[in-house]
Amino acid sequence: MDLQLRPADAGKLNEHVIESLALRANPLGDPSARPLVVYTPPGYDEDPDRRYPSIYVIQGYTGQVSMWWNHSPFVPTYPKMVDDLFATGDVPHCLVVYVDAWTMYGGSQYVDSIGTGRYHTYLCDDVVSFVDTHYRTIDDPAHRAIQGKSSGGFGAMITPMLRPDRFGALASHAGDTLYELCYGASFGDAARLLRSWGGSPERWWEDFCARPAFTHPADMTLLGLYGVAACFSPDANGKPILPFDTRSGRIIDEVWERWLAWDPVRMVRSHADALRSLRGIWIDAGKSDEYYLDLGAQAFVDELAGIGISDIHFELFDGKHGNISYRYPLSLAFLAQRIAP
Incomplete structure (x- = not known):
């Protein structure tokens, strides 16, 4: 630079x-x-x-x-x-x-x-x-x-x-x-977008890594949520866990509470x-x-x-x-x- x-x-x-x-x-x-x-x-x-x-x-x-x-x-x-x-x-x-x-x-x-x-x-x-x-x-x-x-x-x-x-x-x-507005407002859109990968954020991530970044219109929305999940709500092995059901968009309370603790x-x-x-x-x-x-x-x-x-x-x-x-x-x-x- x-x-x-x-x-x-x-x-x-x-x-x-x-x-x-x-x-x-x-x-x-x-x-x-x-x-x-x-x-x-x-x-x-x-x-x-x-x-x-x-x-x-x-x-x-x-x-x-x-x-x-x-x-x-x-x-x-x-x-x-x-x-x-x-x-x-x-x-x-x-x-x-x-x-x-x-x-x-x-x-x-x-x-x-x-x-x-x-x-x-x-x-x-x-x-x-x-x-x-x-x-x-x-x-x-x-x-x-x-x-x-x-x-x-x-x-x-x-x-x-x-x-x-x-x-x-x-x-x-x-x-x-x-966070109910900053992040929560996008959960429904994200659930719809994940239908292209069978509702699996892991399959989306594998696809994202296998092609040029941001060549799918879902990428920016999903990257932000998936990456923040890695920061706020990983499982015991470090895997990002989203705070909503990826089929319906319904909030998963115990995961969402972990996000709200960082609001x-x-x-x-x-x-x-x-x-x-x-x-x-x-x-x-x-x-x-x-x-x-x-x-x-x-x-x-x-x-x-x-x-x-x-x-x-x-x-x-x-x-x-x-x-x-x-x-x-x-x-x-x-x-x-x-x-x-």
Whole structure:
């Protein structure tokens, strides 16, 4: 990938491959050596005594770290937006860490699972420890934040809940929330689509792996559900178990409860102290999000209010689920201000 920034007042992108102890011998046989890119802001090399806050950036489902450098017409890449933001001098300088959590199913939801691997531990321990060891960070959760969109937005919400000793602020763009709408609304469609494979998600997966990806109209819907099932509801052998009957679409309560346990809306009350400790919370979504994540964002914010948290940035904007990368620098600036020393 092209890691070049502007030659004059730019920061610097540093490319690494880190070996993750947490991902060794993971159940899918995915690599334990993972790419990691760390952005150091302008002036980092000139002031060797200065230490910096850090913001970790995680991706949505099917995202890989190299995709941050994909070009879209008339839209700068996110690393370019980051550098432009810090080049203004108006935003406190931070390190920005681009994390890879790809799996053969397309993602990990940033959780530890016997179906995919220990990606929560990888992020919170392996990646954070590497960055703090090799860069002049301020090694304190009050000066460490996490940002993501979609599944990355979900990861950004739950990670500080579970590890307030690691992260002290979050920004979620259209993060997966309110699962009865975000996921449940697609169960009927998925059951119909699986008829082409005799109702067997395993047969669909074998077919998917045997041909070019996304050459069947069912692929995107089924991949998301099958991959998330590997994260949230694997059986004792790590096999993904869907939370609905594949013939009728009827919810299987005991499996669905395992999914609901990971719904950020439902996690708020049991992680109230961790959430109250955060220095900054940014929640947004498009008003026409195809997965109803605008409604999920509202439900999450309502739950935060229920535990006494009102000092947040909450915004519903005109838009859908895609083409919202212009929102990322807005929340990055917010996080930089909140975690500044």
